[in-house]
Amino acid sequence: MGDLVFSNLTKAFSWLAFLLLICVLLSLIVASAPALHAFGFHFLLSDSWDPVNGDFGALSAISGTLMTSVIAMFIGVPLSVGIAVFISEISQGKISKTVRTLIDLMAGIPSIIYGMWGLLVLAPFLSNYVQPQISDAVENIPILEDLFGGPPLGIGIFTAGLILAIMIIPYISSTLIDMFRSVPPVLKEAAYGIGATRFEVVRKVIFPYVRKGMIGSLMLGLGRALGETMAVTFVIGNSKQLTSSLFMPGTTISASIANEFNEATGRLYPASLLELGVILFVLSCLILGFARLFLLRINKKSEGAKI
Amino acid sequence: MKRVQIIRKFQNNTFSCLCVLAVLFGISILSSIFYALILKGFPALSWNFFTVDTPPPEYVGGGLRNAIVGSFIITVIAVAVATPVGIFAATYLSEYVRGKKIASTIRFVNDVWLSAPSIIVGLFVYTVFVHPMGNYSAIAGAISLAMIACPIITRSTEDMLNLVPNELREAAIALGLPKWRVIVHIAWKASKQGILTGILLAIARISGETAPLLFTSLNNQFWSTSLVQPIANLPVTIYQFAMSPYGNWQELAWGGALLITVIVLFLNILTRYFTKPRGNRS
Numbered sequence: 001m002g003d004l005v006f007s008n009l010t011k012a013f014s015w016l017a018f019l020l021l022i023c024v025l026l027s028l029i030v031a032s033a034p035a036l037h038a039f040g041f042h043f044l045l046s047d048s049w050d051p052v053n054g055d056f057g058a059l060s061a062i063s064g065t066l067m068t069s070v071i072a073m074f075i076g077v078p079l080s081v082g083i084a085v086f087i088s089e090i091s092q093g094k095i096s097k098t099v100r101t102l103i104d105l106m107a108g109i110p111s112i113i114y115g116m117w118g119l120l121v122l123a124p125f126l127s128n129y130v131q132p133q134i135s136d137a138v139e140n141i142p143i144l145e146d147l148f149g150g151p152p153l154g155i156g157i158f159t160a161g162l163i164l165a166i167m168i169i170p171y172i173s174s175t176l177i178d179m180f181r182s183v184p185p186v187l188k189e190a191a192y193g194i195g196a197t198r199f200e201v202v203r204k205v206i207f208p209y210v211r212k213g214m215i216g217s218l219m220l221g222l223g224r225a226l227g228e229t230m231a232v233t234f235v236i237g238n239s240k241q242l243t244s245s246l247f248m249p250g251t252t253i254s255a256s257i258a259n260e261f262n263e264a265t266g267r268l269y270p271a272s273l274l275e276l277g278v279i280l281f282v283l284s285c286l287i288l289g290f291a292r293l294f295l296l297r298i299n300k301k302s303e304g305a306k307i
Numbered sequence: 308m309k310r311v312q313i314i315r316k317f318q319n320n321t322f323s324c325l326c327v328l329a330v331l332f333g334i335s336i337l338s339s340i341f342y343a344l345i346l347k348g349f350p351a352l353s354w355n356f357f358t359v360d361t362p363p364p365e366y367v368g369g370g371l372r373n374a375i376v377g378s379f380i381i382t383v384i385a386v387a388v389a390t391p392v393g394i395f396a397a398t399y400l401s402e403y404v405r406g407k408k409i410a411s412t413i414r415f416v417n418d419v420w421l422s423a424p425s426i427i428v429g430l431f432v433y434t435v436f437v438h439p440m441g442n443y444s445a446i447a448g449a450i451s452l453a454m455i456a457c458p459i460i461t462r463s464t465e466d467m468l469n470l471v472p473n474e475l476r477e478a479a480i481a482l483g484l485p486k487w488r489v490i491v492h493i494a495w496k497a498s499k500q501g502i503l504t505g506i507l508l509a510i511a512r513i514s515g516e517t518a519p520l521l522f523t524s525l526n527n528q529f530w531s532t533s534l535v536q537p538i539a540n541l542p543v544t545i546y547q548f549a550m551s552p553y554g555n556w557q558e559l560a561w562g563g564a565l566l567i568t569v570i571v572l573f574l575n576i577l578t579r580y581f582t583k584p585r586g587n588r589s
Contacts, residue, residue, distance in 0.1 A: 006487035010399035013392050017417045017458065024431045031434040082329025090326055099330055106337055108575040110515020112542050113340065113564050116549045120557075121343045166336055197319035220422065227424025229518040230546065254426050254518070261430070261522055277430045281423070288419045296415070 025281065032274035034267045043275060049240035051264070056272035058279060060240045064157060064250040065280070068232060069225040071161025071246070076168045076225075077218060083169065084176035085202055100177070107170035115234030118163040119155070123235055126162075127154030131247055150245040153237070158246040160236045160255075164228055168221040175217035175295070179210040216294030223288040227280060229254040253280040344565045351562025360530050361544060364553040371563050373530045373539040380532060381445055381524060381540060382514055385452035390506055392453075393460025394495070400461075401468035402490050414465070420458040428454050429519035437523055445531075445538035448524025455516060456509035463508060467501025468494055504581045511574035515567050517542035541567055 029036070035043065039056065046057025083103060087096050131152035138144035183206050191201045207214070237249025238259045251259075253276045264270040355370045362369025396417075404410040432451040437443055471494050479489040495502070525537040526544060541563050548560035 003485050003487050006490070007399075007403060010395045010403060012395075014396035014399035014413050014461075016392060016396065017413060017420055017461070020454065021416055021420070023435075024427065027431060027434050028427075031438075079329045079332060082326040083333055086326040086330045090323060099334075102334055102337055105572060105575070106333065108511060108571055109340065110517075110542070110567060110571060112515060112517045112545055113344070113568055116545065116560065116564055117340050117343055119549065120347075121339060169333060197315055199319040199322040200315070202322070224422055227422075227426070229424065229426040230542075233546075234550070254424060257426055257430065258518060258521055261433075262525070274430060274434070277427055281427045284424050285419055288422055289415070292415055292418050296411075 021285075025278070028274055028278045028281065032271045032278055035271035035275045038268055039272075043272070044279075047240075047242050051266075051269050054266065054268045056268060058253075058272075058276055060242050061251050061253045061256045061276055062279065063242065064236070065226060065252040065254070067157050067246070067250070068161045068164055068236070068252055069222060071158060072164035072168055072225040073218070073222060074165075075162060076165035076172065076221065079165070080169045080172035080176060080221070084173040084180060087173070088177050088180040089198060089202060089206075100174075103170050103173055106166075107174065111167065111228060111231045112234075114163055114167055115231040118159060118231060119234040122163070123154030123159055125154075126159055127152040131158075135247070146244045147246055150243075150247045152247065153249065155235045155237045155249060156245075156247050157236065157243075157250040160232045160250075160252070161246075163231045163235055164225045167228060167231060168224050171224055172217050172221040175220065176210075176214065179213040179217070180206055183209045212294050212297055216291045216297075219287055219291035219294065223284050223291055226287065227254060227284045229258050233258045253277070344561065344568055347558070347561040348563075348565025351558045352565065356559075356562055361528055361539065361548075361559070362555060363528075364551065364556060366555060369555065369559065371541065371544060371559060371566075373527065374541045374544040374563065375566070376530075376532065377445070377524075377527065377539040378514065378541040380534075381449040381452060381520075381538065382510060384446070384449035384534075385456055385513055386506060386510060388449065388453040389456035389460055389509060393457045393505070393509075394464050394502060396457075396461045397464035397468060398490055398494075401465050402486075402494060405469070417458050417461055420454075421462065424518075425455055425516055426518035426521075429522045432519070433522040440535075442535075443523060443525040443537040445524050445534045445536065448520045448538065448540065449534075451519035451523045452513040452516060455519060456513050459509040459512060460502075460505040463505030464498065464502050467498035467505075470501070471497045500581050504578045507574050507578045507581070511571045511578075514574075515542060515571055517546055521546075 035056065038054075039046070043056065043058050044062070045059060046055075047059035048055050048057050049060065050056070083099075087100050087103070091099065131148075131154070134148050135150070135152065138148045187205050187209065188201055191205045196204070232252050233255040236251055236255050238251050238255055239249040240251055240256075241248075243250065257273050257277055257280075261270065261273050264273055353370075355368055357370060357375065358372055359368065359370035360373045361371060396413075400410045400413060428451045432447050432454070436447045436450060440447075475493050475497060476489055479493045480486075484492070520540055520543050524540060524543075526547060527537045527539040529539075531538055545560045545563045545567070548556035548563070551557065
C-alpha cells in the first residue's frame with residue numbers, strides 16, 4: 001500500500017517537468033490567440049510596433065535577439081575556448097584551480113548584477129573610450145561605417161552583445177574544460193611524443209576528439225544568450241527602430257517583454273508580447289534540446305571509453 | 308625545415324599568449340564588477356539599510372527592509388514547494404526507472420528547463436495565475452521561482468542518488484523493508500549532503516532571479532507580508548532603483564546588489580565545501 005502511493009507520487013512529480021513544458025506552450029499560445037488571429041504569419045515579417053494603432057510585428061525584436069546573440073558568440077566563444085585551454089592544458093595545480101574557481105564565480109553572479117554593472121560601469125566606459133575610436137577608425141569604409149557608425153551612446157545592441165558574451169563565458173568554458181579533461185591522456189602524450197607543439201595537440205588531437213560535445217556546449221551558450229533578460233534589458237535601450245548600426249539602441253524579445261508587458265493594455269498589445277514569448281520559448285527549447293542531444297552523445301562516448 | 312619550425316613555435320607561442328589574455332580578460336571583468344559593487348555598495352550598507360523601508364525619490368535616509376523581508380518570504384515558499392517536488396521526481400528517475408528510456412527522456416526535458424529563459428516562466432505564471440486571480444501576488448512570485456528551483460534540485464538529487472551503492476539497498480531489501488522505506492531510510496539518508504547541495508544551489512540561483520518576478524509578485528513600496536498582495540523584493544527593487552535617475556535610489560540599488568552578490572557567492576562557496584569530500588564534481 002505504502003509502496004503504491006509512494007511510487008505513484010514520485011512518478012507524478014517527475015512527469016511534472018514534461019507536463020509543464022506542454023502547459024507553458026499551450027497557455028502562451030492560447031493567451032496570444034488575438035495576435036495570432038490579427039496578424040497571422042505577417043507578424044514575423046513586420047517591423048512596425050505601434051501600440052496606439054494596434055499594429056504589431058516581431059521583426060525588430062527577433063533581429064535584435066539574433067544580433068545580440070551572434071555578437072555574444074563572436075566575442076564569447078574564442079574567449080571561452082582560450083580560458084578552457086588555459087585551465088585544462090596550459091596551467092597546472094594551484095593556478096589552474098584558482099582560475100577555475102574565479103570563472104565559476106562568474107557563473108554564480110546573478111544577471112541583474114551584470115545588467116547594473118553594464119549600465120553604470122561598462123556603458124560609460126564604452127561611450128568614452130571605445131566607441132568613438134571605433135567609429136573614427138571605420139569612417140569611410142563602406143559596410144563597417146554603417147555597422148559601427150552613430151553617436152557613442154554606450155548603450156545599444158553592441159553593449160548588450162558584449163554583456164551576453166561575458167555572461168556565457170563561464171558556462172561554455174566550464175563544459176569545455178570537462179570535455180577537454182575527458183580526452184584520454186594517452187592520445188595527448190602520443191602527440192607530444194612525436195614532437196607536436198601544444199597548439200597542435202589542442203587543434204589536432206583535443207578538438208577533433210570532443211567536436212560534438214563542443215558544438216553542444218556552444219549551443220548551450222547560445223540558448224542562454226537568446227533567453228537572457230535582465231542584463232540585456234538594462235543596456236539595450238529598448239528601441240523598436242530597426243537600425244544598421246550596432247551602436248544604436250535596439251531591443252530583443254526578452255527585453256521587450258520585460259519592459260512593456262506590465263504596461264501593455266488592450267487585447268492586441270499583451271497578446272503580441274505573449275506571441276513574442278512563444279517564439280522565444282520555442283526557439284530556445286529547440287536550441288537547448290539540440291545542445292543536450294550533442295552533450296548526451298559525448299557523455300555516452302566518454303563512459304564507453306572508461307569501461 | 309628551419310622555417311617551418313620557427314612558424315610552428317611562433318604559432319604555439321601566439322596561441323598560448325591569446326589563452327592567457329582570455330583569462331586576464333575574464334579576471335579583469337570579474338574584478339571590475341567586484342570593485343564597483345564594493346566601492347558603490349558598501350557606503351549604502353548602514354543600520355537604516357536593514358531597518359527602514361524603501362524611500363520615495365530624493366529622500367534622505369531609507370533602506371530596503373521591506374524588499375529584504377519580501378525576498379526572504381518568497382524564496383522560502385519557493386524552496387518549500389520545489390524541494391519535495393524535486394526530490395520525488397529525482398527519486399522516480401533514480402530508484403524506479405534508472406537506465407530505462409523514460410528516465411533519459413524526462414531527464415532531457417528537465418535539463419532543458421535548467422536553462423530555459425526565466426522570463427517565460429514569469430509570463431506563464433502571469434497567464435495561468437495572476438490574470439485569472441486579478442492581481443499580482445507574493446504567492447505567484449513564489450510559484451514562478453519554484454518552477455526555476457525545481458529542475459536544479461531534481462538534477463543534483465538524482466546525481467547523488469545514483470552514487471548510492473546498490474549493496475546498501477540490497478541489504479535493506481534483504482531485511483524485508485518495503486521499497487519506499489528503503490528509499491526514505493537508505494537512499495535519501497545516504498545522499499543527504501547532495502540533496503542539501505542542490506537546495507543551496509537552487510536558493511543561490513533564485514535569489515537573484517528578476518525576470519520571473521516582474522509579472523508575478525511585482526514590487527511594493529510599502530511594508531507587506533501578505534501573500535495575496537504584491538510584495539517588495541530585492542531583485543525588482545534593484546532593477547527599478549538602478550534604472551531610475553535618483554541618486555538615493557541608485558545608491559540603495561548598489562547596496563542591494565552587493566547584498567545579493569554576497570549571499571549568492573556565500574551559498575556557492577558553501578556548496579563547494581559540501582561537495583568537496585566526494586571528489587571532483589563540478
